[in-house]
Amino acid sequence: MRDDWDERVDAVWSTAAQRSEDDVLAAILELADERPERDADGLFERASAYDYVGREAEAEPYYRAALDAGLTGDRRPRALIQLASTLRNLGRAAEGADLLRSEVGDEGLADVRAAFLALTLLDAGRPDEAVARALLALARHLPEYRRAVTYYADELLER
Structure with missing residues (x-):
């Protein structure tokens, strides 16, 4: 059933x-x-x-x-x-x-999950973390520039 x-x-x-x-x-x-x-x-x-x-x-x-x-x-x-x-x-x-x-x-x-986390963080007044979470999710799919995008995302998370 x-x-x-x-x-x-x-x-x-x-x-x-x-x-x-x-x-x-x-x-x-x-x-x-x-x-x-x-x-x-x-x-x-x-x-x-x-x-x-x-x-x-x-x-x-x-x-x-x-x-x-x-x-x-x-x-x-x-x-x-x-x-x-x-x-x-x-x-x-x-x-x-x-x-x-x-x-x-x-x-x-x-x-x-990353997309909705970014949206909730943005609405919660945490735009840097929202962008960082979105970038980290995107970085997993980048054959080139993954390292740079991950670095910049981590930098945003440290602000």
């Missing part, structure tokens, strides 16, 4: 760009309702749906509940990144940055 549920959730998200926001929200909430009340995956998907439609204040408690319920797998690092972004949108960027500095885990999302 779980595999089928995950496939149905993935199907909604993979077609979200072709659907109205209301349709995406309704479809994900309907799927989340199939899960037990404290099911971490269902809570995460519910949070993601509210976040997707710009209802961050409603999303935040579901992200926290999902994490508290023991969210695991690839949803956990996504929840941390998405919660940090939600906190930023709610005017609590410093809290979001702290969250992204803590355990996020999935190195496959390292660049995504």
